[in-house]
Amino acid sequence: MSPQSGSSFLRPEPGSGVSQLFTWEEIGLHSGQKNSKQEKWLVINRKVYDISQFHWRHPGGTRVISHYAGQDATDAFTAFHKDEDLVQKYLHSLLIGELAPDQPNCEPIKNEMLVNDFRELYSTVKKMGLLKSSNLFFAIIFLHAFLLDIASWLTIWFFGKSWIPFLVGVALFTIAQIQYGFFQHDLGHISVFQKPKWNRLFHFILVEVFKGGTCSWWRHMHNQHHAKPNCFRKDPDLNMHPFLFTLGKTLSEELGKKKKKYMPYKYQHTYFTCLAPMIFVVFMQLTVFRFTILRKKWMELIFIILYNIRVCLMYVPIMGFKSFMAYYWLARFLESNWFLWVSQMNHIPMNIDYDKNLDWVSAQLAATCNVDQSMFNDWYTGHLNFQIEHHLFPTMPRHNYWKVAPLVKSLCAKHGVQYHCKPLLTAFADILRSLKESSVHWEDAYLHG
Incomplete structure (x- = not known):
């Protein structure tokens, strides 16, 4: 009873x-x-x-x-x-x-058959060993980022700080940082080592020593994103709504009816390109320090400070403080651009709404899309071109996404669920298209709601 x-x-x-x-x-x-x-x-x-x-x-x-x-x-x-x-x-x-x-x-029970079939698929994936990682693959991922990091310093040390070596050095530093970022993402998802404790240890080392960030803040934010992607008030990636952008039809119409206008949303598809990366750079730096202090993550704060001291000691003696500031912040701006376009191409064009208590599979598929596979796309996106597979199996090592993708496609076809996949440039263009559409929904509700 x-x-x-x-x-x-x-x-x-x-x-x-x-x-x-x-x-x-x-x-x-x-x-x-x-x-x-x-x-x-x-x-x-x-x-x-x-x-x-x-x-x-x-x-x-x-x-x-x-x-x-x-x-x-x-x-x-x-x-x-x-x-x-x-x-x-x-x-x-x-x-x-x-x-x-x-x-x-x-x-609700609407998709119970889909849920049961996905659970069978998960068992199959586990038996196939697709949740086990290749140490060689991740060793190469780290090594190539580390060599690019060293090459950026060697370029300035050997050739000086004139325009060509300056720009080459910035490019190398940017690529190294973004690839470190993709690798820390793997570690944060417990997908590199079988034991969680080893992933957490190396996640701490990579984020604190090589990127000057905070792994605790990343886990705090990113786990929520994966739990409820594109769900307003639950996915922290939507915190930019409504202060910078209005996102999705439902939220845009709601904002318009309330006569809220924090930004010129009519032009948000235009200012996304330059304003969002600049704000993201500043936001990241301030948030990292604020989070570590408020949460009393003193060890992480010490390592963040040590990172900045180390980078200054490496570059300032060979190029001067002013040149280094230009070098460092230009690289961070380019890294921010790279990260934002790659991370948002899979989510902003998809459904954005309040939590509707969808089952796991339906929620992930409604909020994510894929980008066509190629060697360049895999490298450029850190394999996040397989965003659907990554969200369905977040602890799966990224080198196995292409193996599980056909199984996921079959599951979607069986249940009539759309599996979105598009070319890279189309995915980038869809960010701007969806921002434009959202602004139209907002403006219509603002004027006539």
């Missing part, structure tokens, strides 16, 4: 071993906005867990797990946790019951 909705005295304590049956309605009542007790329940493999207190201690961050309160988190849990045995001790202490037999695996 299910407990009465809201009668917490009938609910067993988490981890007590007492099994009770719940409906999706009851789980929702204990996780919704009207829940005065601020409870948070979620479901994994039909088991109901109370994360009301645990979410504050969640190693992946409080927000990423809280985003699934009241929902089925089975596929998200599987996707994020490579070492499932490691997390079982946490789950056992949070268990309060399970779904009643008459309840579907997920709510």
Whole structure:
């Protein structure tokens, strides 16, 4: 028998071993906005867990797990946790019951067959060994970025700071930094080593020593993005709405009806090219320091400062402080441009809305698209041209995306779900097209709403 909705005295304590049956309605009542007790329940493999207190201690961050309160988190849990045995001790202490037999695996049940087929696909992928990485591949990825980093310094040291070596050095430094960025992305997703602890160790070293960033901030932001991509108020990548851009039809019309105009949105497809990268550079630098100080990540702050000291000691003696400032910030601006175009081409043209509690597969496919495969596209995007596969299997090493892509396409074809794939330049153009379309929706609502 299910407990009465809201009668917490009938609910067993988490981890007590007492099994009770719940409906999706009851789980929702204990996780919704009207829940005065601020409870948070979620479901994994039909088991109901109370994360009301645990979410504050969640190693992946409080927000990423809280985003699934009241929902089925089975596929998200599987996707994020490579070492499932490691997390079982946490789950056992949070268990309060399970779904009643008459309840579907997920709510809503619209795509339950798609969900079941994806779970079979995930098991197949695991048996095929596609979640295991190649040490040689990632060694080459790091080595080529490291050699480019060294080459940028050697160019200035040997040829001086005249225009040609200056620009060549900037290009080499930019490429090295963006490739370090793609590699830290692999480490952050626990896709390089089998053991999470080794990924976290080398993630710390790469981000702090080679990029001067903070790995804690990256995990805090990026895990949320993968949990709920393109979901407003849950995906932090949409924080630029509405202060810089208005995004998607729903949010743009909503903003227009409220008569909000923070920027000249009519021209956002124009100022995206130059304004967004400049703001991103400044935002990143300020955010890194703010995050480490507020979260008291003192070790990370020390390494960030040491990184900046090291880079200055390497370049200032051979080119002077003013030339180095121009050198460094031009490289950061170019890196920011590169990163923004690559990261946004897969998401901004796709559906942007509030969280609709879609199943894992539908949510990822609605928010992501692919870019055609080629050796250049793979390298230029850090294999994020396979964004669909990356979002469905975030711990999969990127050198295996092309192997799983045909299986994902077959799954989509079977269930009539669109699998978006386009040329690289078309993907870039679609960013501007979608920004233009969003501005039209905003303007129409602003003037006539």
